[in-house]
Amino acid sequence: MYINDKVIVKMQDTLKIAADGTRLKILFSLLDEIDNNVLEPHHFVEKCVNDIACQIGASQSLVSHQLKVLKDGGFVKSNKVGTKIYYSLKDEHVQQIMKITYEHVLEDDNHD
Amino acid sequence: MYINDKVIVKMQDTLKIAADGTRLKILFSLLDEIDNNVLEPHHFVEKCVNDIACQIGASQSLVSHQLKVLKDGGFVKSNKVGTKIYYSLKDEHVQQIMKITYEHVLEDDNHD
DNA sequence: TTATTATATGAACAGTTATTCATATTTGCA
DNA sequence: TGCAAATATGAATAACTGTTCATATAATAA
Secondary structure: OOHHHHHHHHHHHHHHHHHHHHHHHHHHHHOOOOOOOOOOOOOOOOHHHHHHHHHHOOOOOHHHHHHHHHHHOOOOOEEEEEEEEEEEEEOOHHHHHHHHHHHHHHHHHHOO | OOHHHHHHHHHHHHHHOOOOOOHHHHHHHOOOOOOOOOOOOOOOHHHHHHHHHHOOOOOOOHHOOOOOHHOOOEEEEEEEOOOEEEEEEEEEHHHHHHHHHHHHHHHHHHHH
């Protein structure tokens, strides 16, 4: 084995964070909405907790909980302005994981 | 939201499969071993269940269970020869997910 | 047939986790 | 000060899942 256990655990933890419907919806909502193709490179949008909650149809509490998971996992960053806290994608790795996973499930559709 | 719930569920399911240490070790063991850089493109190696179990230090039963998960999820394919069943990576999406996740955790190391 | 090798399977348990609900904290404003 | 808005937090629960153990199945050889 080339990859040591520490790296395996980190990869596992990273993928676990992405492997949740609510968190995926949050991440998609943080992708730029200017052009319809959300999976192409771009700069990232900032949104506050309530706006995300409304957009994905989840409660404030749930979104707050999951944003904490995403932030601890290095998926998003935050920016406090007044009482609002704006969240945005942290880097492009997240976007790339989503893009490849998206392509993977689309390809599977052809085999069903 | 651009992405419908069906796609979200499929992405979640796909990522869940990758988000496990044992399964990640199995996938890494199925990457070609000729050049040391396991994360570059290549053609995929075939290995039987017992060989994988020995290489990653897991029981036969556990590896068999997880290979079933990986196969059902479209991550690996199998090829029966006599009593042995040879498994290999199914396509390059799996490899790409691993590569990007790997890069992501390496980058995080710089911030610790 | 019997024995052996390789793999799959099912049940059971322990540990984890997503969600909800209620409440706390923080900030801005009157 | 008090109030409202935005977000975070903690507990509790229900559902899920990775692992182990024992056993079953399949293929080969003697």
